[in-house]
Amino acid sequence: MNFFEHQEQAQRKTVYLIFLFAIAIIGMILAIYAVVAIVVYIEVQTQQSLYSPEILAIVAFNVLLIVGLGSGTKILQLRGGGKVVASSLGARLVHPGTYDKLERQLLNVVEEMAIASGVSVPQVYIMDREAGINAFAAGFTVNDAIIGVTKGCLTELERDELQGVIAHEFSHIIYGDMRLNLYLMGVIQGILLIHIIGRQILHMVSNGPRVNRKKQGLVIIASLAVLAIGYIGFICGRMIKSAISRQREFLADASAVQLTRNPLGLSNALRKIGDLRDGSQIRTPTAEEASHLFFGEAISSFNSRLFATHPSLTERIERLENLPTGTLQGEAPPPAQERTAALESPETPGISGLQGGLQGGLQSRLQETTIHVDLESIVEEIGNTDSAHLNYAQSLLAQLPERLKTALKDDRGCRAIIYGLFLNSQNREIRQKQIAHLKATEPSEILNRLWQIVVCFEHLNPRYRLPLIDLTIPVLRHLSTDCYQHLSQQLQTLINTGGKLSLSEYTLQAVLFHRLAPYFHPHHPSKPPSTHETWNDCLVVLSGLAKVGYQDKQQAIEAFQSGLQRLRGASNKTLPNQLSPVNLSSIRRSLKRLINTTPKVKQRIVDACAHTVLYDREVNLKQAELLRTIIILLDCPIPPFLETLE
Structure with a gap:
C-alpha cells in the first residue's frame, strides 16, 4: 500500500468515523426524546400517545446544536496545529539552540527522520513532569505537525530505542493519522458536552430555590437521565476512538521498522515500558482526550479490551519479532554509538570533510551527471521511507x-x-x-x-x-x-x-x-477543483517540467504528452501538440489549486509529472529538484530519492 492509498484509507476511515458517531448521536436523540416525552406525559397527564413529532424535532435540534457547537469549537481550537495539543498537555517547546545533551540527541533524531521522510522538520516538545515512556505526534498537515515526548522517554531510552519511537510517530505524520485523531478529539468533545449540560442542570436544580416539588423532581429525573445518556454516548465515543486507534498502531510499528531496519530498538522500548513503574502512563488531567495520540497506553482503563487505545505490549512485541523478512531487507544498522562515531569520523567513506567531500569535484559532477531511474518507483517512493534514506539523512x-x-x-x-x-x-x-x-x-x-x-x-x-x-x-x-x-x-x-x-x-x-x-498564512482546505480545472492546471505544470528537462523541442513535447496520458480522462481528449505558455509564477498558481485535489487525483498528477521528467529514463539534479519541489507543494512527503540511487 503506497502513500496515496494510505491517504485514501484515512479518508474512508474518517467517513466511517462520522457514520459511527452519527449512529451514536441518533441513539442519544432517541433516548433523550424518550425521557422528555415521559416527563411531559406525566406532567400533562394526557391519554395521548407518547410519540410527538414536535418534541422529537425540538430534542433533535438541541442535541445536534450542542454536539455541533462542542465539536466545532474544539476543532477550531485545534486548527492552530499540533502546538495547541502540546500546550494543552503541559508540554514545553525544545529550543533548537538547547545545550542539554538529551534534548540535543532528541532534536538530532527528529531532524534525521524529517530529512529521510521528506517532510518539514517538526517542532519538538517535552512533557517534563511525565516519568513514563511515551510520545505523540499532532497536527493537521505535515507542515504544522509537532512531536512530543515525555521526560521518561529521554531519560530511560537509548538512542536506538528513541529512534524507533520517533520513527513510529513519523508514520502517523506521513500517513494522515494525525488529522483523523484531531477530528476524533473534536467529535468526542461534542458528545461529552451533553453529559456536562445534564450535570449543570442537575446542579442548578438541586441548589436552586425550592418550588413545586413534583416539577422539581421531574426536572431532576430528566437531568439525571440526560447526564447518564450523555455519559453513555461519551463511553461509546471512547470505544469507537479506541477501536480506530488500535488498528493504526500495528501499521506505525511496521513502518518504523522499515525506516530504521532495527526491530530491536522499538521492541526494547516497548519492553522498557513494561518494566517501568510508570509504564507509559500520562498523569496530566487532559491526557484522556488525547490518549489515542500517544505511542503507548496513556491512561488506565477499567476494561482494557474495550477502551484501550493501543494493542497490548506483548502483542506489539510479538508482531515486531515475527515481521516478514521483506520488511527487514538491507543490512541492520550498527549500534548507535558506533554509527554516531562513524558519521563524525573524517575517514568515513563518502564523508571526507568539507574540503574533500564537497569541494573535490562533486559539485560540478552533480550538475552534469544524469542518473538512470526506474520510472515506476517514483510514486512508490512517496511516503515510503527506508533505511537508505535514513542513512543519507545521517550522512548529510x-x-x-x-x-x-x-x-x-x-x-x-x-x-x-x-x-x-x-x-x-x-x-x-x-x-x-x-x-x-x-x-x-x-x-x-x-x-x-x-x-x-x-x-x-x-x-x-x-x-x-x-x-x-x-x-x-x-x-x-x-x-x-x-x-x-x-x-x-x-x-x-x-x-x-x-x-x-x-x-x-x-x-x-x-x-x-x-x-x-x-x-x-494558514490555508484551510477548500473544495477540490473541477476535472476541467485540474486538467488545465496539469497542462501548466507538465509544460514547465518538459521545458526544464529537455532542450530538444520535439522531445519536450513527447515528454509532455507522455505525462498527460497518465491523467484520468486523457484517453477521451485530444492531446495538445505543443507546450502551454508557462512560467514559474503560473506553475505556482496551478499548484496552489491542485493541492486541494483528492489523494487519488494527486497520485495521478505525481505519476504524470514523473513520466514527463523521466521520459528518457534519466534525470539530473535540476530536474530532480523541480520534481521534488512540485511533489512537496502538493503536500506529499517525498524522501530524497535521487540521492539514494547512486
Missing part, C-alpha cells in the same frame, strides 16, 4: 560544516543561512549588488552571521540546499509577522537583482514559504 547532518550547524540554532543564524542560499554564485556583479543591498538594509548582527558562513555555500553540495531550508524551519516559525514579511521582501529583492527568477531560486523560495505558510 554529519557533513554539514560546524558553522552552519551553529547558525541553525537561532533566528539570526537561520536568516543568514537563507540569505546565503540566495546569493548568486555564478555572476560576481549580481552578487556584489545583492551584498550591497543587504549591507544597507540588515542589522549588523545578521550581517556578521552571514560573513561567518558565506564561505560554506561556495563548497556546499547542491543537494543539501533543500534539506538546509528544512532545517531552518523550526526556528523561522517563531519569527514575528514583521520579521517574516521583511524576510520575504528581502528574498524578492535578492531575486530581482538578478533580473529574473532562476529555477534554483524558485525551488528554494517555494519550499521555504510552503513550509512556513501554516504559521503565517
Whole structure:
C-alpha cells in the first residue's frame, strides 16, 4: 500500500468515523426524546400517545446544536496545529539552540527522520513532569505537525530505542493519522458536552430555590437521565476512538521498522515500558482526550479490551519479532554509538570533510551527471521511507560544516543561512549588488552571521540546499509577522537583482514559504477543483517540467504528452501538440489549486509529472529538484530519492 492509498484509507476511515458517531448521536436523540416525552406525559397527564413529532424535532435540534457547537469549537481550537495539543498537555517547546545533551540527541533524531521522510522538520516538545515512556505526534498537515515526548522517554531510552519511537510517530505524520485523531478529539468533545449540560442542570436544580416539588423532581429525573445518556454516548465515543486507534498502531510499528531496519530498538522500548513503574502512563488531567495520540497506553482503563487505545505490549512485541523478512531487507544498522562515531569520523567513506567531500569535484559532477531511474518507483517512493534514506539523512547532518550547524540554532543564524542560499554564485556583479543591498538594509548582527558562513555555500553540495531550508524551519516559525514579511521582501529583492527568477531560486523560495505558510498564512482546505480545472492546471505544470528537462523541442513535447496520458480522462481528449505558455509564477498558481485535489487525483498528477521528467529514463539534479519541489507543494512527503540511487 503506497502513500496515496494510505491517504485514501484515512479518508474512508474518517467517513466511517462520522457514520459511527452519527449512529451514536441518533441513539442519544432517541433516548433523550424518550425521557422528555415521559416527563411531559406525566406532567400533562394526557391519554395521548407518547410519540410527538414536535418534541422529537425540538430534542433533535438541541442535541445536534450542542454536539455541533462542542465539536466545532474544539476543532477550531485545534486548527492552530499540533502546538495547541502540546500546550494543552503541559508540554514545553525544545529550543533548537538547547545545550542539554538529551534534548540535543532528541532534536538530532527528529531532524534525521524529517530529512529521510521528506517532510518539514517538526517542532519538538517535552512533557517534563511525565516519568513514563511515551510520545505523540499532532497536527493537521505535515507542515504544522509537532512531536512530543515525555521526560521518561529521554531519560530511560537509548538512542536506538528513541529512534524507533520517533520513527513510529513519523508514520502517523506521513500517513494522515494525525488529522483523523484531531477530528476524533473534536467529535468526542461534542458528545461529552451533553453529559456536562445534564450535570449543570442537575446542579442548578438541586441548589436552586425550592418550588413545586413534583416539577422539581421531574426536572431532576430528566437531568439525571440526560447526564447518564450523555455519559453513555461519551463511553461509546471512547470505544469507537479506541477501536480506530488500535488498528493504526500495528501499521506505525511496521513502518518504523522499515525506516530504521532495527526491530530491536522499538521492541526494547516497548519492553522498557513494561518494566517501568510508570509504564507509559500520562498523569496530566487532559491526557484522556488525547490518549489515542500517544505511542503507548496513556491512561488506565477499567476494561482494557474495550477502551484501550493501543494493542497490548506483548502483542506489539510479538508482531515486531515475527515481521516478514521483506520488511527487514538491507543490512541492520550498527549500534548507535558506533554509527554516531562513524558519521563524525573524517575517514568515513563518502564523508571526507568539507574540503574533500564537497569541494573535490562533486559539485560540478552533480550538475552534469544524469542518473538512470526506474520510472515506476517514483510514486512508490512517496511516503515510503527506508533505511537508505535514513542513512543519507545521517550522512548529510554529519557533513554539514560546524558553522552552519551553529547558525541553525537561532533566528539570526537561520536568516543568514537563507540569505546565503540566495546569493548568486555564478555572476560576481549580481552578487556584489545583492551584498550591497543587504549591507544597507540588515542589522549588523545578521550581517556578521552571514560573513561567518558565506564561505560554506561556495563548497556546499547542491543537494543539501533543500534539506538546509528544512532545517531552518523550526526556528523561522517563531519569527514575528514583521520579521517574516521583511524576510520575504528581502528574498524578492535578492531575486530581482538578478533580473529574473532562476529555477534554483524558485525551488528554494517555494519550499521555504510552503513550509512556513501554516504559521503565517494558514490555508484551510477548500473544495477540490473541477476535472476541467485540474486538467488545465496539469497542462501548466507538465509544460514547465518538459521545458526544464529537455532542450530538444520535439522531445519536450513527447515528454509532455507522455505525462498527460497518465491523467484520468486523457484517453477521451485530444492531446495538445505543443507546450502551454508557462512560467514559474503560473506553475505556482496551478499548484496552489491542485493541492486541494483528492489523494487519488494527486497520485495521478505525481505519476504524470514523473513520466514527463523521466521520459528518457534519466534525470539530473535540476530536474530532480523541480520534481521534488512540485511533489512537496502538493503536500506529499517525498524522501530524497535521487540521492539514494547512486
